[in-house]
Amino acid sequence: MVALPGSIDAESKQPLVGSRRWAASDEAKGLTLISPTLLYALALLFLPVLIVIAYSFWSQDYLTIDRSFTLENYRVALTEPIYRDLLWRSLTISLVVSVITVSFSYPVAWFISFHGGVHKNLWLFLITVPCWTSYLLRVMSWKVILGYQGVLNTGLMSTGLIDTPVTSLLYNSNAVIITLVHSWAAFAILPIYVSLEKIDRSLIEAAHDLGDNKVWSFLRVTLPLSLPGVISAFLIVMIPTVGDYVTPKLVGGKDGVMIATAIQAQFGKGANWPLGAALSVTTMVIVSAMAGLMVLALKLFVRRIK
Amino acid sequence: MSGRHGIRKSRWLPVYVTAYLAFLYLPILLLPIFSFNNAASTTFPLAGFTTKWYAALWGNTVMLEAARNSLIVGICVSILSTGLAICAARAVTRYKFRGQRATTGLLMAPLFLPEIIVAVSLLMIVLQLGIELSLATVILGQTMFCLPYALSVLISGFDGFDRSLEEASLDLGETAIGTFRRVTLPVVAPAIISSLLVSFTISLDEFILAFFLSGTQPTLPVYIWGQLRFAAKLPSVLALGTLMIALSIILVTTAEILRRRAENRLKAGAAAHG
Numbered sequence: 001m002v003a004l005p006g007s008i009d010a011e012s013k014q015p016l017v018g019s020r021r022w023a024a025s026d027e028a029k030g031l032t033l034i035s036p037t038l039l040y041a042l043a044l045l046f047l048p049v050l051i052v053i054a055y056s057f058w059s060q061d062y063l064t065i066d067r068s069f070t071l072e073n074y075r076v077a078l079t080e081p082i083y084r085d086l087l088w089r090s091l092t093i094s095l096v097v098s099v100i101t102v103s104f105s106y107p108v109a110w111f112i113s114f115h116g117g118v119h120k121n122l123w124l125f126l127i128t129v130p131c132w133t134s135y136l137l138r139v140m141s142w143k144v145i146l147g148y149q150g151v152l153n154t155g156l157m158s159t160g161l162i163d164t165p166v167t168s169l170l171y172n173s174n175a176v177i178i179t180l181v182h183s184w185a186a187f188a189i190l191p192i193y194v195s196l197e198k199i200d201r202s203l204i205e206a207a208h209d210l211g212d213n214k215v216w217s218f219l220r221v222t223l224p225l226s227l228p229g230v231i232s233a234f235l236i237v238m239i240p241t242v243g244d245y246v247t248p249k250l251v252g253g254k255d256g257v258m259i260a261t262a263i264q265a266q267f268g269k270g271a272n273w274p275l276g277a278a279l280s281v282t283t284m285v286i287v288s289a290m291a292g293l294m295v296l297a298l299k300l301f302v303r304r305i306k
Numbered sequence: 307m308s309g310r311h312g313i314r315k316s317r318w319l320p321v322y323v324t325a326y327l328a329f330l331y332l333p334i335l336l337l338p339i340f341s342f343n344n345a346a347s348t349t350f351p352l353a354g355f356t357t358k359w360y361a362a363l364w365g366n367t368v369m370l371e372a373a374r375n376s377l378i379v380g381i382c383v384s385i386l387s388t389g390l391a392i393c394a395a396r397a398v399t400r401y402k403f404r405g406q407r408a409t410t411g412l413l414m415a416p417l418f419l420p421e422i423i424v425a426v427s428l429l430m431i432v433l434q435l436g437i438e439l440s441l442a443t444v445i446l447g448q449t450m451f452c453l454p455y456a457l458s459v460l461i462s463g464f465d466g467f468d469r470s471l472e473e474a475s476l477d478l479g480e481t482a483i484g485t486f487r488r489v490t491l492p493v494v495a496p497a498i499i500s501s502l503l504v505s506f507t508i509s510l511d512e513f514i515l516a517f518f519l520s521g522t523q524p525t526l527p528v529y530i531w532g533q534l535r536f537a538a539k540l541p542s543v544l545a546l547g548t549l550m551i552a553l554s555i556i557l558v559t560t561a562e563i564l565r566r567r568a569e570n571r572l573k574a575g576a577a578a579h580g
Binding site: 026027028029030031033034035036037038040041042044045046047048049051052055104105107108111115121125126127128129130132133134135136137138140141142144145147149150151154158182185186235236239240241242243244245246250260263264267273276277280283284287 | 319320322323326327329330331332333334336337340347348349351390391393394396397398400401402403404405406409412413415416417418419420421422423424426427428429430431434446447449450453507508510511513514518527530531534540543547550551554555557558559562566
């Protein structure tokens with residue numbers, strides 16, 4: 001850090017009278033400066049999440065909220081077949097999507113980091129551009145591509161590869177998975193790329209010199225060292241996808257409905273806030289636990305092959 | 307073929323990366339193609355060139371109203387989130403204080419949360435306080451959502467800033483505000499503009515929060531969502547979508563150019579300084 005020596009200079013230049021006044025310290029200045037942003041985040045992120053948690057232990061009778069403690073909402077969320085199935089499907093889809101996204105993105109991050117040459121920034125930019133365009137529009141575009149009268153079917157038919165449209169493309173979990181993998185690709189590539197960039201290239205050379213072949217030097221040197229990036233990629237894909245609303249709604253059909261649809265319903269026509277809150281909390285807790293297990297499994301796997 | 311570091315480049319890897327890029331760009335390239343197609347359905351072979359879907363947009367007052375809403379929200383969100391992120395980024399890069407990690411963690415949290423949960427929790431607090439849903443509530447929510455992006459752009463922009471420049475200015479008798487305006491600002495300006503553009507782009511395209519918090523004033527994505535129910539409206543949505551995608555790409559490209567210019571300036575500054 002460049003700033004560090006400078007800050008010591010500045011303090012020695014203006015010796016403070018008596019004991020160091022806290023108000024003039026770096027600590028106080030830093031906290032004062034960040035306080036507007038911090039207060040904003042506390043008011044509009046932290047506090048709302050606390051309220052959701054509180055609501056999940058309350059109950060609702062038509063329009064009045066009963067504030068006595070109950071676990072009834074969690075019982076419903078975890079045992080009612082409809083919510084249990086939706087939760088299970090959402091978790092499976094988010095797991096599958098994160099595994100596919102991370103494994104398909106790793107080689108691309110590797111390519112940019114090791115063979116991007118002077119154009120690394122350009123490569124990264126090209127990869128991230130699609131993810132800056134409207135998410136809703138991209139999902140809509142997948143619907144257009146995969147539909148019965150869609151681009152893929154009519155395209156294949158006009159080239160003569162198939163005679164009748166394939167019906168199994170849209171309105172199922174696979175369509176949801178393809179669309180989500182597409183949406184999150186850039187979010188997986190960036191953290192992996194960053195950790196690959198930090199690897200000291202001479203370590204890989206050393207592995208080669210010591211007789212490791214390409215596969216072994218990758219498994220024993222590159223992969224373990226890039227693990228932090230892989231882990232953040234997993235987390236940043238897995239946790240948000242579990243609560244995706246747009247994709248299941250547009251391309252999921254009846255078989256691709258996910259938990260977000262049920263959560264949204266509790267705040268719309270169904271109007272049962274406590275249940276909606278309990279569904280949200282349950283989803284968050286389970287997906288975090290699952291992500292934690294995933295991280296643990298990855299670490300163990302890497303330690304084993306090392 | 308052997309690379310610089312004895313890391314061999316396989317022949318299939320460039321092919322794979324190209325295929326991957328094609329997969330990424332396929333959906334956003336198809337929208338423009340079909341928006342100029344002279345047919346109401348999205349089927350191959352194409353039916354001929356037309357601009358009638360675009361022409362129809364100009365007469366669509368509901369759409370224009372939504373576009374105006376999006377513009378208002380986008381401008382407010384980009385200014386608010388960049389302003390808040392400037393404070394935070396400056397605090398984080400210049401001072402060391404207790405709770406720094408926890409604070410940055412909280413500010414970055416929206417990246418790691420399902421958006422529906424952020425939206426639902428905001429909706430609850432807003433309705434609880436008896437605030438009516440309007441563009442203002444969308445602005446408040448989206449500002450929160452844009453903070454992590456604005457913050458990462460600004461932290462990387464402020465990180466290499468040479469503090470001795472500011473100290474020199476203060477020593478030479480300039481006031482704190484004057485120093486900020488005449489010394490600090492010119493150096494960090496590209497990062498700030500880049501953050502404004504990025505936040506605006508995110509706000510323009512953001513759907514979930516706007517869907518939950520906008521009440522009776524739709525932004526463009528909420529308007530599009532409503533149109534998707536009608537198959538006949540698809541071509542005009544494709545035309546509108548194409549314009550939005552083009553705008554997003556122009557904005558991010560500008561932001562990237564500025565960000566890189568800022569980076570080079572910092573590097574050059576550091577090199578000149580020794």
